[in-house]
Amino acid sequence: xxxxxxxxxxxxxxxxxxxxxxxxxxxxxxxxxxxxxxxxxxxxxxxxxxxxxxxxxxxxxxxxxxxxxxxxxxxxxxxxxxxxxxxxxxxxxxxxxxxxxxxxxxxxxxxxxxxxxxxxxxxxxxxxxxxxxxxxxxxxxxxxxxxxxxxxxxxxxxxxxxxxxxxxxxxxxxxxxxxxxxxxxxxxxxxxxxxxxxxxxxxxxxxxxxxxxxxxxxxxxxxxxxxxxxxxxxxxxxxxxxxxxxxxxxxxxxxxxxxxxxxxxxxxxxxxxxxxxxxxxxxxxxxxxxxxxxxxxxxxxxxxxxx
Numbered sequence: 001x002x003x004x005x006x007x008x009x010x011x012x013x014x015x016x017x018x019x020x021x022x023x024x025x026x027x028x029x030x031x032x033x034x035x036x037x038x039x040x041x042x043x044x045x046x047x048x049x050x051x052x053x054x055x056x057x058x059x060x061x062x063x064x065x066x067x068x069x070x071x072x073x074x075x076x077x078x079x080x081x082x083x084x085x086x087x088x089x090x091x092x093x094x095x096x097x098x099x100x101x102x103x104x105x106x107x108x109x110x111x112x113x114x115x116x117x118x119x120x121x122x123x124x125x126x127x128x129x130x131x132x133x134x135x136x137x138x139x140x141x142x143x144x145x146x147x148x149x150x151x152x153x154x155x156x157x158x159x160x161x162x163x164x165x166x167x168x169x170x171x172x173x174x175x176x177x178x179x180x181x182x183x184x185x186x187x188x189x190x191x192x193x194x195x196x197x198x199x200x201x202x203x204x205x206x207x208x209x210x211x212x213x214x215x216x217x218x219x220x221x222x223x224x225x226x227x228x229x230x231x232x233x234x235x236x237x238x239x240x241x242x243x244x245x246x247x248x249x250x251x252x253x254x255x256x257x258x259x260x261x262x263x264x265x266x267x268x269x270x271x272x273x274x275x276x277x278x279x280x281x282x283x284x285x286x287x288x289x290x291x292x293x294x295x296x297x298x299x300x301x302x303x304x305x306x307x
Contacts, residue, residue: 089240104191194228
């Protein structure tokens with residue numbers, strides 16, 4: 001306690017108000033920061049270290065240098081998973097992006113019951129992956145599915161009817177179709193938000209100058225929507241390389257390895273074969289691929305994105 005000039009006693013010196021604001025702000029950030037450190041940063045560091053080691057999940061780690069990376073390069077399973085992941089990304093990213101933009105452009109107009117159509121397009125995204133995969137497996141069942149029954153009913157020869165998820169040729173395309181159907185609704189909502197932020201005066205001025213709907217779309221809508229397109233492109237690319245759930249539920253990577261992707265290859269290597277060091281090495285390669293693609297997209301951003 002400190003004696004003051006007027007005879008009153010005051011306690012410890014108070015913390016300045018500006019420091020109090022800092023403490024309050026950091027106290028709100030602390031839980032998220034601790035969660036990031038414990039659940040993201042430290043596991044990431046551990047994964048980097050483990051990629052240079054041989055570890056089965058029990059006992060001590062054995063440092064093996066670049067042996068896991070060398071083994072990965074010569075692994076046919078890794079090459080097949082990488083090829084399938086690249087094929088999945090090359091197809092799903094542009095199809096979902098262009099499809100979602102097209103649907104959003106149509107549903108942004110003043111049409112009857114557009115709210116119902118928006119909800120119908122968004123429903124697949126909120127559908128659980130297990131339920132979605134079960135429905136698609138029933139539809140594309142090679143023996144008694146609705147799709148093959150319809151193809152047979154319209155006269156398609158039996159030898160030309162695909163076996164879908166039971167075929168090494170059609171298993172991955174079937175998963176891609178399911179993912180496109182599921183992902184369109186979410187990105188449609190994002191494009192709708194971007195479209196509704198474009199002032200209507202631009203379209204009115206263009207129509208006065210004689211522009212038709214096609215001219216307005218390619219010369220007004222698309223240029224002003226490039227920041228949203230860039231965001232969707234980044235998110236779609238990252239999601240495409242990390243795909244796992246829908247593949248695991250629909251095909252489990254089969255038949256054979258025809259639909260195995262990198263995330264599934266990592267899971268099988270770690271939790272089925274107990275090769276945690278090798279799985280960590282594959283994880284690092286997946287991270288580098290995603291980081292490189294994202295970096296390239298950001299480097300090209302200034303050439304086509306209008307802010």
